[in-house]
Amino acid sequence: MKKITLNLTNSNPEHAPPEKFVKTLENHFSIHDFNIMTSLENKDLLTDADYILGWALPIVFLKRNLNLKEIFLFSSxxxxxYLKLNTTVIDSKGVNSQFVVNYIKEALPSNWSNKNILILGKGHIGSLLDSNLQSKKVRVLTRSPKKPNESNYSHFSREISQADIIIPTLSLSRETSKLFSQEDFFSHLKADVRIINTTRGKLIEEELIYKFFSTHEKAFYHTDVTDPEPYPSQGILRSLKNCTITNHIAGFGEGYWEKLLDRILVKTQDWI
Amino acid sequence: MDSLDKFKNILSSLDELFLRKDIQKVSNSDHLINDLGLDSLARVSIVFELQEELNLNIEESEASQWKTVKDILKVIEKSH
Structure with a gap:
């Protein structure tokens, strides 16, 4: 019998799965020691688990489990x-991509087809968004971080300064978290730029966002991601009139949990 | 060993959490979010590691108030 822990610990109430989803997993793994963790107070459920599935956990708890064979993450x-862990980590990339793209399309202004749109990054969502928009005015900006002049956005100031709408689709990493600097990014933006952010709250420094949008009233910031989430009522972005904040809902369109369940059942066949 | 060295020493195994700066280059005045890029998950790891290493009980409400490295160093100093 294997020990499997389903981690549902998540501070965002929007990310709670439906009961049917949990029941199906309980039944699927019923021949094993299957446990559901809903709070870090139950972190003992992680210490000797063979397999963990669910939301991302603080790395410190995973490092201490020398028994851990595989992790399935609900996040893409x-x-x-996690890259330094001696454990296979399976993500759910692609499960929510179309939902995120649909959300972005709804966040676009009605006259978007006349606007210069700059998509930052050509991963799963960047490519899908590009193919969904099908506009000649869409430009997808990709970099090769190893090239000296592409390690940041200083080389792309022309593209950034011409964009009416900017949509980052980059993953968060040490490398990408430094891209959105005052010097290389914010100083080149159009005064009425619209930025739509569905990536990670940490990707763009909040103080720089506030500084730009509080001094450019015609610009607009539409974000689905903040840190922390849910975003606190006293957070500085709340004071901006030209900012819309949603509570990390972009990827959770109708049918998301069913798609995720299908992915889990396929990817965890070896766990049974 | 001063508190900052102790901080670096204890958290050196979690270096990968410091998105914007290497842990060995961290200074007292660094902002945990803006300068170091620590997110809420990283903060939980740091609290847990400090509790274990220093045998401390750190309340979640206390940790959520930390803004800079200096705030964490005060906790380390109290443990001396």
Missing amino acids: QVPES
Whole structure:
């Protein structure tokens, strides 16, 4: 019998799975010691688990489990800190991509087809968004971080300064978290730029966002991601009139949990 | 060993959490979010590691108030 822990610990109430999803997993793994963790107070459920599935956990709890064979993450991005683990980590990349793209399309202004749109990054969501928009005014900006002049956005100031709408689709890492600097990014933005962010709250420094949008009233910041989540009522972005904040809902369109369940059942066949 | 060295020493195994700066280059005045890129999950790891290493009980409400490295160093100093 294997020990499997389903981690549902998540501070965002929007990310709670439906009962049917949990029941199906309980039944699926019923021949094993299957446990559900809903709070870090039950972190003992992680210490000797063979397999963990669910939301990302603080790395410190995973490092201490020398028994851990595999992790299945509900998120599409594996935290950079997980890369040093001696454990296979399966992400759920692609499960929510179309939902995120649909959300972005709804966040676009009605006259978007006349606007210069700059998509930053050509991963799963960047490519899908590009193919969904099908506009000649869409430009996808990709970099090769190893090239000296592409390690940041200083080389792309022309593209950034011409964009009416900017949509980052980059994953969060040590490398990408430094891209959105005052010098290389914010100083080149159009005064009425619209930024739509569905990536990670940590990707763009909040103080720089506030500084730009509080001094450019015609610009607009539409974000689905903040840190922390849910975003606190006293957070500085709340004071901006030209900012919309949603509570990390972009990837959770109708049918998301069913798609995720299908992915889990396929990817965890070896766990049974 | 001063508190900052102790901080670096205890958390050196979690270096990968410090998105914006190597842990060995961290200074007292660094902001945990803006300068170091620590997110809420990283903060939980740090609290847990400090509790284990220093045999401390750190309340979640206390840790959520930390803004800079200096705030954490005060906790380390108290443990001396």
